[in-house]
Amino acid sequence: MSEQLAILDLVYDDLKRVEQKMRAMGGEAYGPLAEAFLHLLGSGGKRLRPALALVAYRFFYESASEKTIALAAAVETLHNATLVHDDLIDGALLRRGGTTLNAIWGRGATVLAGDYLFARSAGFAAESENVRVVQLFAETLRIICDGELRQLFSTGQWRQPVETYYKRISAKTASLFAAATRSAAILADAPADMEQALYDYGYHLGMAFQIVDDILDFTGDEVVLGKPVGSDLRQGIITLPFFYYLQAHPSPDALLATLEDYKQNNNHGNAGGAQNAGSASRPNGRQDPMAGVIASVRASEAIQHAAAEARDFAAQAKADLLILPDGECRQAMEELADFVVARQI
């Protein structure tokens, strides 16, 4: 992601305060955990979610209040907590090209480190001293967990209505983007219509963001992604490009038979066993049939179809902003919406 994004420039100083607040977690935590946090916080990520909260607040006030800094830290810490548990569940050893906590620690410690981050994020949210913010925050966490569970239990179910996909990404991604912008509007005491507009922007941006993420899982560079191409499909997670690919496929039954065969051989597809499914294991040098499917999806029109969908969401996000005053905040949010659908990582 480019460092030149206007949104990151605009809230640069505030983001530094958020970063400091998060790093201070290390000081209060048990030794090995503190080290793990520094590793986690230092492992990249562009702080998009806290930046969204900060710029939403900036529509109303020049500089972020301490409560807004705490809110932004809550959002980013919650995001990191879900990543720690996601990596554990997926058995992922790499993220953003670096080792995951899961790769360094065992299962138990990783579960507890994620729990600790959930606790800290709740603590940061409570520092906002705003009941509505705390309630929105708790409800968002609930929705994210619900979405992750739905994803886990639908693993390896190749034929799903596309609505389940939208529901899933709405829960696991868009909800937190929307909570970030809405919470900031609440803390700024924004008029109801502007609070709603900022919520809608966050929601639509989050939808676009996740669809692009799911496209990049097929089209991205393994080195840049830091994980194998097509890892979602290998894990039995159905994303938008695959929905479109399956829809247009001349012999869907044969395709699904190939996937089912892969699933059986790799022992996926139940909520209990969805573990360590990210790699393309080929025992005895056998041909990997999944690689062929992934290459076909990557080369198909399904990618463009999904990208158009992402652009629609980004356009909706920009339209949501129209009732907000024009100026550097709105322009930065518009640029971000364009960037999200143009990005290559």
Next chain:
Amino acid sequence: MSEQLAILDLVYDDLKRVEQKMRAMGGEAYGPLAEAFLHLLGSGGKRLRPALALVAYRFFYESASEKTIALAAAVETLHNATLVHDDLIDGALLRRGGTTLNAIWGRGATVLAGDYLFARSAGFAAESENVRVVQLFAETLRIICDGELRQLFSTGQWRQPVETYYKRISAKTASLFAAATRSAAILADAPADMEQALYDYGYHLGMAFQIVDDILDFTGDEVVLGKPVGSDLRQGIITLPFFYYLQAHPSPDALLATLEDYKQNNNHGNAGGAQNAGSASRPNGRQDPMAGVIASVRASEAIQHAAAEARDFAAQAKADLLILPDGECRQAMEELADFVVARQI
């Protein structure tokens, strides 16, 4: 635990409301999760923590407010969330004689189910609409996770100062008892000295409770406990009876060598690998040296020594109540303190 405990009678109607509130979680959750919750909520447990919150509130008001019911549900839901993750970390398949979620579901779903319960407990806490309660709640969750991590990382370290034990049980158990009573006092707008007294009572009661739990792990009946005797020590977790036993042992080095040997053969003792350590596996019918150690601890004076310590904490808990008005609430809390140290499960 006897159904005749005065505290449970006293808040019987309020506890039913808490129960209803918790069961309503099922209605809003994803299908398989809802089933799992009903299993979890139906698997016993005497709702001691919510009862403590309710009776603390009752010092000031006859019937619990909706916010107090939400708080009590938050406390019990948080407790259940930690149990779900604890069982996963320990690889425990049984709790209270019933199967754990961990035994039914896989790792991923169990992690997420626990996360969902954390989220719900935060949501219940937010329903109190009290900033201090929410902050106390988040801080308690942080302390619990910190305590669990310390326990995990000290697994298999046979020689620890006894202070680490007190610190650990203070974090993982007493903190939540104390948060339950203090939060209720906050919601009741209790005078500062009474809030402090209720906090202290919860804290000392929690300490007594955990020491007795740790004694019962040695002296209890396997069938009633629903887990093997001495499971803590088998997992490399050092509790108070073992501290006293080691202190009085004529040849501590030989004892520790036996334990170290057991640890090596059972591959415990690092934070990564502390998994599924609850059973007494004896490959090839070899003698289980740990069984001998556990039997010796059970028969030793260390048990009485630890029990005396628990009684001291219970006595402190009762003394904490002296500034509160005498009456059915105080009497019920005094009886509970006596019961906690007399209980056989």
